[in-house]
Amino acid sequence: MADLRRIRTPLSQHWRRIRYQLVPVVSFCLAVGTVFWLWGQQSGRAFAVGEVEATRIDLTAPDNGMLVSAGGPRWELFQSVRKGQLVARLDDQQLKAEIATHQKRVLALKKEMSATEAQLRVEFARLERDEASFEFEKIQRLRRMELDVETIRLEILDREGQIAADRLELSLLSERLAQIDQLVRDKVETPARHADLKREHDVLEKQIAGNQAALLEARNQRTEAKRRAKAMENSLNLPTTRPAALETYIAPVRAAIAVEEAVMKEISLEIAALEVRVPFDGMIREIFRRPGQTVRRGEPILTIVSDQTQHVISYVRQHHRVGPQVGMPVEMRVRTLPVRTVKGTVKEIGPQIVRVPRQHLSDPQVDEWGLPVRIAIAQNQALRPGEMVDITFKPNFGK
Numbered sequence: 052m053a054d055l056r057r058i059r060t061p062l063s064q065h066w067r068r069i070r071y072q073l074v075p076v077v078s079f080c081l082a083v084g085t086v087f088w089l090w091g092q093q094s095g096r097a098f099a100v101g102e103v104e105a106t107r108i109d110l111t112a113p114d115n116g117m118l119v120s121a122g123g124p125r126w127e128l129f130q131s132v133r134k135g136q137l138v139a140r141l142d143d144q145q146l147k148a149e150i151a152t153h154q155k156r157v158l159a160l161k162k163e164m165s166a167t168e169a170q171l172r173v174e175f176a177r178l179e180r181d182e183a184s185f186e187f188e189k190i191q192r193l194r195r196m197e198l199d200v201e202t203i204r205l206e207i208l209d210r211e212g213q214i215a216a217d218r219l220e221l222s223l224l225s226e227r228l229a230q231i232d233q234l235v236r237d238k239v240e241t242p243a244r245h246a247d248l249k250r251e252h253d254v255l256e257k258q259i260a261g262n263q264a265a266l267l268e269a270r271n272q273r274t275e276a277k278r279r280a281k282a283m284e285n286s287l288n289l290p291t292t293r294p295a296a297l298e299t300y301i302a303p304v305r306a307a308i309a310v311e312e313a314v315m316k317e318i319s320l321e322i323a324a325l326e327v328r329v330p331f332d333g334m335i336r337e338i339f340r341r342p343g344q345t346v347r348r349g350e351p352i353l354t355i356v357s358d359q360t361q362h363v364i365s366y367v368r369q370h371h372r373v374g375p376q377v378g379m380p381v382e383m384r385v386r387t388l389p390v391r392t393v394k395g396t397v398k399e400i401g402p403q404i405v406r407v408p409r410q411h412l413s414d415p416q417v418d419e420w421g422l423p424v425r426i427a428i429a430q431n432q433a434l435r436p437g438e439m440v441d442i443t444f445k446p447n448f449g450k
Contacts, residue, residue: 098371098441098442098443098444099365099366099367099371099421099441099442099444100411100413100439100440100441101364101365101383101411101426101439101440101441101442102363102365102408102410102411102437102438102439103360103362103363103434103435103436103437103438103440104360104361104362104363104364104425104436105357105436106331106333106356106357106360107355107356108330108331108354108355109351109352109353109354109355110138110139110329110353110354111348111350111351111352112141112327112340112346112347112348112350112351112352113141113324113325113326113327114141114321114324114325114348115345115346115347116141116142116145116345116346117141117343117344117345118139118140118141118142118341118342118343118344118346118352119140119141119342119343120140120230120342126138126335126338126341126353127335128336128337128338129334129335129336130334130335131332131333131334131358132329132332132333132335132355133329134329134330134332135328135329136328136329137326138329138352139326139327139353140222140326141324141325141326141346143219143222143223143322143325146219146318146322147219149318149321150212150215150219150318153208153212153314153318154209154212154213156311157205157208157212160205160307160308161205161209163304163307164198164202164205164304167300167301171194171198171300171301174300175190175191192283193284196276196279196283197301198301199276199280200273200276201301201304201305203269204273204308204312205308206269207266207270207273208308208311208312208315210262210266210269211266211315212318213262214259214262214263214266215315215318215319215322217255217259218259219322220255221252221259222325224248224251225252227248228245228248228249231244231245231248232245327352329355330355331355331357332357332358332359333355333356333357333358334355335354336354336356338352338353338354339351339352339353339354340352357436358436359430359436360434360436361428361430362398362425362426362427362428363395363425363428363440364423364424364425364426365424365426365442366405366407366408366411366423366424367422367424367444368407368419368420368421369420369421371444374446375400375422375444376397376400377397377398377399377400378396379397379446380395380396380445381394381395381396381397381426381443381444381445382394382395382442382443382445383426383428383440383441383443384440384443385434385438385440386439386440386441387435393428393429393432393440394429395426395427395428395429396426397424397425397426397427397444398425398426398427399424399425400422400423400424400425401422401424404421404422405420405421405422405423406419406420407419407420407421410439426442
């Protein structure tokens with residue numbers, strides 16, 4: 052019987068057998084290795100939820116009064132505002148009346164000062180006949196110096212009152228100029244009207260600048276006059292040789308001037324309280340009052356929120372098994388499109404464990420407690436305030 056040749060198994064059959072028997076084993080081993088590798092990579096890290104810090108502030112009424120237009124566009128929700136921008140003003144009619152009354156009192160004090168100087172001149176002429184001496188001549192010089200000090204104080208008050216009144220008028224002109232400027236762009240008002248207001252505005256600005264220069268000079272003169280009067284008083288060994296008439300006539304005027312100086316300081320504070328300005332760049336989130344409405348001191352007018360931030364707030368739970376440290380690197384995954392990873396570092400750590408806010412909870416029905424941390428991010432990351440991000444802490448940063 053002829054020998055039968057052995058039929059060789061095709062290579063494809065061998066490869067199929069290897070694939071069916073060996074590949075599953077290799078795949079299983081690779082999967083197990085990958086699991087352990089991932090486990091090692093993730094062990095020691097902590098995952099949490101963070102919220103991009105949102106700066107929010109309520110602009111409140113600085114005093115009682117009626118809101119008037121600040122000269123800009125009408126307030127709208129989500130309207131952008133800039134740091135230092137004037138967004139609200141209180142009506143200044145009552146303050147203008149107070150300034151006018153103050154100026155009249157200063158004018159009356161000037162007349163009273165002239166009368167006091169005339170009375171002192173007569174009184175010292177009488178005393179000079181009874182007591183003519185070198186010391187008495189010094190006292191007369193002291194009288195003139197002290198009167199000069201009070202006269203300069205009145206001049207300062209007069210300048211301050213005029214500057215305050217002009218600033219209120221300039222503020223009104225600035226508002227009207229801004230409104231006319233918009234109307235001219237909309238071709239509702241003629242450029243000639245804008246030019247007239249601009250000319251009036253510039254003239255008033257120059258007037259204020261001139262009064263401020265004169266006010267500065269008057270204050271320097273007051274300082275020098277006080278110095279000379281004090282030096283003269285020290286050289287006379289007063290009050291033993293000081294005539295009673297000097298204090299009798301000057302003291303009431305001096306006290307009245309001091310009262311008006313206090314009134315002027317109060318007026319300055321009231322002028323500053325007329326305006327409500329934005330403390331940072333952002334946008335209007337809520338509107339509580341509008342121009343034409345009366346407000347009381349402390350009542351909210353607008354809510355401003357910042358449109359930029361550099362920090363993220365997160366809470367490290369106890370089961371995270373990581374102790375956050377200042378400077379620890381952090382990776383944050385943004386949930387909104389486009390999905391991207393933002394790097395940051397732990398900047399500040401809270402002093403105690405606190406209740407985690409609701410928006411940070413994985414299950415809103417279950418309360419959690421955690422250690423608050425504040426994470427600094429780069430300024431150019433463009434994260435939206437209030438946005439939620441997924442955070443990975445990297446505690447091995449010091450290794």
